[in-house]
Amino acid sequence: MIQPCRERDIPEAVLLLELTSAADGRFRWRRALEDPGTRAVVAVDGGRVVGAGLVGTVPDFRGQSPIGLAVAPEVRGRGIGTALAGELAALASGQSGIFAMTLRDDLPGGLRFAERAGLAVVNHCTGWTIRLADPQALRAAAGEAAARSGVRLDETTMGESRDRFVAAAADSVAGMPTDTPIDLERFAAGMPDETVLLFASDAGGTAGVCLIRPDGEAGGWHTSYTGVVTRCRRRGVARALKLASFAAAAARGGTAMHGENDDRNAPMLALSAAVGMRRGLGYWALAGERITAPRRS
Template identity: 30%
Template sequence: MTLTVRPFADADADAVSEVLRAGLPHLLATPELLRWQAARALGPERFGALVAEVDGVPAGVARTGLLHESAEPGLGFVNLTVRPERRGRGAGAALLAAAEQRLAGLGATTAYAMVDDTPADLAFAERHGYRRGRRSLLLRCDLAAAPPPPEPEPGVRLLAAADLPDPRLLYEADLDVSRDEPGEVGMDEIGYADWLAAYWHRPDLDRELTTVAMVDGEVAAFTVGLTDSRHDHRCGMTGTRRPHRRRGLARLVKQAALGRAAAAGFRHSVTVNDAGNAAMLGLNATLGYRTIAAQWRYRRDLPR
């Protein structure tokens, strides 16, 4: 067996997306998304993927980059995926070493990783010096069973993001809501041009299924819809700006978005929740979401 680790190339997109789907079945991973991410190597995230090959066949991938939206400098991420049948043979360790070396070369002093809540994956992370942080839950719902959305109250207007007169309205709401998002890394330092490049122009962002509630000309609440344009729907960030909370707007936009996803032909929706976010977990439970898996965020201080 010959194991090699090398940078991702465009020609790898189909094979690497299959690796990601094999290792993370509920992840939206398309060749188009991988090529788009790779093209952002010179952007502020400095995204880069490394591929582990066994006898010339991709067996694993490490996705790396900088957490550039945080005001705290020196933070990076490394997320590993190895095909289930190839685990325990050195591909993960080789990828991790190369990924950490890349992050250190970018000036990162701390690496964050999302680790599946399985004994083998947790043991691997801890064996390599990573310390456990917050837990996230992966939830899934049957869109056919999702309840219909309530009627908006007077003064509230539901729109698809595609119908916004200016995407800056969503940017301002996203920046505002992200300051309160539970987590270990604050995400509050992204300019409008970088936000457009990183989020608005993502190939998996479905602007028709991303739903906003407008109040007095601003986005008061929103929920992000991500799809592979074919089979898989993922509900991304959902949030309400502080002056508009406790009015049921998060429920309104999320139920409307799920209804639109069902009408578009999607059968299921997946979302991720911080395990400590009781309010959102409660809302998702009433919408039919049930826990199907979990992950932990781990971190390691990189050698200088």
């Protein structure tokens, strides 16, 4: 049975939608489901939520209205995803603009389904991962990189420095590959207050910023943003921030760092490899002007 998502359904819906995420997005899914403007449905089988879908009405940080759809692995192949897509198509029928979603890149079946539902791949982000070692050694390496690039490093949190993050990101995002405007204030507002920020500064002010947060599994951390302001590029600032982020996570008990780089961002792809990261789980970004209910193949 497909029915509107009720408050008591949200925890199960969050866990299902999280199956599509390359990084821990549970706080993002919960925030979306609790947003009064979101329209969400769930599939219920024997009293258990086995599928979930949502259509947001407020553009997300990519400047597009977010959607999500997931079905529990053990009940896939029964047409539940098709039924949910049909409900989402009906919910979005009076809404104009672009709909968007992200999907972890180890789900080719999910990608084919999304394409049949009217979405097309906009870009791909390569995933990277690294095991974290001694925080003191990592901090020393970050200090050396900072000295070479002429910056000083400091740690803070999103709750303490949200406005500073937005200002630094607004400058550093210039020239980065993106297909849509980025609503940085909304992006920052969606991050928990305890999210860790690493800033690089010089005599001219903020030179760059890196945002990291715990990534679900014990010891796991995720890099959600790294950027260098335009006046400070090609000085090694990003390398110093990356290494500082590893040290900050390790000092908080982190054992691994994961992140993604847009495949069109050659400098960041090269940097991730240069600092010792290895290819890991990434994601596809998809978008479309409408949602359709795909025929079952």
